[in-house]
Amino acid sequence: MFFLKLLSLTVILAASFLARAEVSLFDSRTWLRARTIQPGQQVWSFQSSYQKISDRFANSGKPQALGKPYRRSVSWRQLVDGEQTVAGKAELVEFMRTKGLRDTDIAATAAYDVSREEAGFHVNWAYGLMKRWMIGFHVPLIHRKTLAQARIELSPGLAATERTRQSSSSGIKQKVLEVSQEELANSGYDQIPDQRSSWDWGDISLLSQVLLKQSYRWQWSLQQLVRFPTARNPDLDDYIQTSDDSGQVDMGLTSMVDYRMRRWTLGSRLGFVAQLSDEVRARVSEENEFRRIDPKVSRNLGDYWWVSADVEFKYSRRVDLNLEYAYLNKAKDSYGSGAQEYSSFSRQTDQEIHQTRVGLQYLITNNGARGGIENKWVASLGYHYPWIGRNSLNASRATVDLMNYF
DSSP: OHHHHHHHHHHHHHHHHHTOBOOOOOOOGGGSSSSOOOTTOEEEEEEEEEEEESEEEOTTSSEEETTGGGOEEEEHHHHHHHOOSHHHHHHHHHHHHHHTOOTTSEEEEEEEEEEEEEEEEEEEEEEEEETTEEEEEEEEEEEEEEEEEEEEEEOHHHHHGGGSOOHHHHHHHHHHHHHHHHHHHHTTGGGSOSEEEEEEEOOEEEEEEEEEEEOSSEEEEEEEEEEEOOSOOOOTTOSSOOBOSOSSOEEEEEEEEEEEETTEEEEEEEEEEEEOOEEEEOOBOOTTOOOOBOOEEEEEOOOEEEEEEEEEEEOSSSEEEEEEEEEEEEOOOEEEETTEEOHHHHTTOOEEEEEEEEEEEEEEEEEEEETTEEEEEEEEEEEEEEEEEESEEOOOEEEEEEEEEO
16 A cells, blocks of 8 residues: 555656646747837737647657546556455455456556646737837736546456346456545545636746848848746646746747748748746655655756748738748756756656648728828737647647737
């Protein structure tokens, strides 16, 4: 029983970081193009997004259910040891003998169906400070709803007894269910809530964009980003945690090039974000003890870079169509305390994702421009689809963006 508890604590520790960092691309329409807005021009953007997540790309690149890492098995030896009565133990041992089962064979498995819904609300603001320089900020707020359902799956041999009329086999089946549930509960698996909802502030970003070169057909800009740790770190009491690389200072730089010809605009972006190190609290166990302590752990989330190419077509005076391909690559995280490094925390924290975005922009109203300052409302729809990845979410995302230029 002690071994099971110690194993459970290790599982909880791994699960705290098993959600891994879910880095996503910054895709606000306000900061997508290389051109800058006119001095004195302001842009407010209110973006909402939604995605439902039930699986992710595993380290092998294949889709994997979110609950798969939490699956745990109970062997026949664990069942026999967990049975309280002498008669019950004898019944289980006799059943194993008649079926030719070994102590190490799996009797039942605890499986978990995990899904998550995320609704994001993002505010972006941009201001034309000078002729070729604009500044602004990005504030994210995300509502997360996590659903987790646990169930006991019997081994194929035991599950088959449900279709038989052998009362002895059916009795063993019921006993295995009861003892398995008790063993898993004693191991801490009853800590998973069926449902949990939370409102989470993300890290606030300050942005600056400078237009370096331009001609009649093309522009080249550099965009700078400083992200502040306004998001809270994951709660240690959450068994199934989520992480989006929030909670520390980030520094980013993006090169943006646009080329225009008639109704077409071809764009490309190449960006890099350095995530500075910080400290977090982690749940660990000491040797020969089953307890929780909250030591300071040094965290250095991996830096990441991305590249994207998009094409925009002006279909009419009011409608623009957009198609983009993007690739993101993130290095491994590292955790440590003093001179000790926790390599187990860093496993499968590197990330790759290939995704496609299709978009549509619609000019709602246009009251013209005065002194180069436009006065208009624009609506933007976007749909993001990841099609290849590693250690990344496998979930499409829909966005609606409402922008006001004044």
